[in-house]
Amino acid sequence: MSGPTVFRASAIFDGSVVHRDRQLVVEDGRVKGLAPLADTPARSRIVDTEAEWLSPGFVDWQVNGGGGVLFNDNPSPEGLARIADAHRCFGTTALLPTVITDEPAVTKAAAAAAAEATQQGAPGIVGIHFEGPHISVARKGVHDPRFIRPMERDDLALLRRRDLGRIVATVAPENATVDDVAALAQAGTIVSLGHTATDHDTARRYFSAGARAVTHLFNAMEPLHHRQPGLIGAALENPDIYCGLIADGHHVHPSVLSMVFAAGPKTRLTLVTDAMSSVGDPSDTFELNGRIVHRKGGRLTIEDGTLAGSDLDMISAIRFSVRECGVAMVDALRMATSVPASMLGLETIGSLRPGARADIVALHDSLDIAQVHMAGEPDP
Missing domain, CATH: 3.20.20.140 (Metal-dependent hydrolases)
Structure with missing residues (x-):
């Protein structure tokens, strides 16, 4: 069984507030939670978006x-x-x-x-x-x-x-x-x-x-x-x-x-x-x-x-x-x-809180899109 996927960026906007010095943990297409940068889960696949922001789709x-x-x-x-x-x-x-x-x-x-x-x-x-x-x-x-x-x-x-x-x-x-x-x-x-x-x-x-x-x-x-x-x-x-x-x-x-x-x-x-x-x-x-x-x-x-x-x-x-x-x-x-x-009334969409679908947009400070992921997977 594969491990979780970890997304990294300078700031993570979860739909409500901004988190810094954190990484986004995704498993089976859903957000598992946020973790400190020094606490990467075992067997993780790390996605460094090279972007400044992660946002919900x-x-x-x-x-x-x-x-x-x-x-x-x-x-x-x-x-x-x-x-x-x-x-x-x-x-x-x-x-x-x-x-x-x-x-x-x-x-x-x-x-x-x-x-x-x-x-x-x-x-x-x-x-x-x-x-x-x-x-x-x-x-x-x-x-x-x-x-x-x-x-x-x-x-x-x-x-x-x-x-x-x-x-x-x-x-x-x-x-x-x-x-x-x-x-x-x-x-x-x-x-x-x-x-x-x-x-x-x-x-x-x-x-x-x-x-x-x-x-x-x-x-x-x-x-x-x-x-x-x-x-x-x-x-x-x-x-x-x-x-x-x-x-x-x-x-x-x-x-x-x-x-x-x-x-x-x-x-x-x-x-x-x-x-x-x-x-x-x-x-x-x-x-x-x-x-x-x-x-x-x-x-x-x-x-x-x-x-x-x-x-x-x-x-x-x-x-x-x-x-x-x-x-x-x-x-x-x-x-x-x-x-x-x-x-x-979409409870699992529009946020990056635990249980949400891992639909993710990686953004630069310039508001240019770096990457888009659907359920944790990169959009082709």
């Missing part, structure tokens, strides 16, 4: 695509594998593939793919995010209005399935009732409000009914106004609501991100990418519901200038938060690891 609950694959266009286990592979080299070791508003057949195929992937333990796939079709036409963003519609009984059944892993459902009060939200929350579905023109009081009612998150805060919702705080105000004042933030400088101005990060608390702010198929792919154009999306200067837009998701990967979101928004490195890492894992 990143967790992203909004990924539309990657590696040239858009989930809506390829709702299959093979498509999911390509998306997960594309994001893993950027440090993301757990993600929710996100199917946006589309015809019902696409949504059902996406659910079937997620069910197969999660049941087979496909690397990196931990569930599914349904972003629409039960959103607001007024705040549709790039979503195709042809497919936006109210939630019905069959939709509730799909969103309450128990074989899809972790489920996030982005809905708007315009097309999902308070009772819908309560039923989903009772079934364990994580309801996120987004793509909505809802007001402050309505948002608070939906949070009371069980909604627990907000999808890409500031984007596709009414702007924050000092007399009409809307969904943004309702979310930021509520300590129990998780907020996804796209930190690329295009979706939210760096000064606004800085204000939100400073106000915190970091225990409910999560970095998300909203990544499209362009991440990990050289193409400068792709098709979305029959429309051409152009990539230029880090922005993805359709012909009328509407943002169409992002060209963002998670390590770039962390870098932007640190370099452009003044966020401490540890806080940025926390918003990409333990906080989204907590939101999703």
Whole structure:
């Protein structure tokens, strides 16, 4: 029987705090614990990452695509594998593939793919995010209005399935009732409000009914106004609501991100990418519901200038938060690891504490990735 594997770096961030003068001990794909540098277990295989930091793998609950694959266009286990592979080299070791508003057949195929992937333990796939079709036409963003519609009984059944892993459902009060939200929350579905023109009081009612998150805060919702705080105000004042933030400088101005990060608390702010198929792919154009999306200067837009998701990967979101928004490195890492894992209820992911899956990202002080390991094994 082989011995444990020991990972070494100058600092180890376990998802909560930083440890120095320690080494990370991994056995059978799980974190066994931390040990002093002078107390290496017998028969250990030592991995000197030559990096300054070890972090848990990143967790992203909004990924539309990657590696040239858009989930809506390829709702299959093979498509999911390509998306997960594309994001893993950027440090993301757990993600929710996100199917946006589309015809019902696409949504059902996406659910079937997620069910197969999660049941087979496909690397990196931990569930599914349904972003629409039960959103607001007024705040549709790039979503195709042809497919936006109210939630019905069959939709509730799909969103309450128990074989899809972790489920996030982005809905708007315009097309999902308070009772819908309560039923989903009772079934364990994580309801996120987004793509909505809802007001402050309505948002608070939906949070009371069980909604627990907000999808890409500031984007596709009414702007924050000092007399009409809307969904943004309702979310930021509520300590129990998780907020996804796209930190690329295009979706939210760096000064606004800085204000939100400073106000915190970091225990409910999560970095998300909203990544499209362009991440990990050289193409400068792709098709979305029959429309051409152009990539230029880090922005993805359709012909009328509407943002169409992002060209963002998670390590770039962390870098932007640190370099452009003044966020401490540890806080940025926390918003990409333990906080989204907590939101999703993933007890063994997003940390490097004993019993956790040994999904590890080795980082330089420059926030360049040195190595990625899944369950203690190097990513090819």
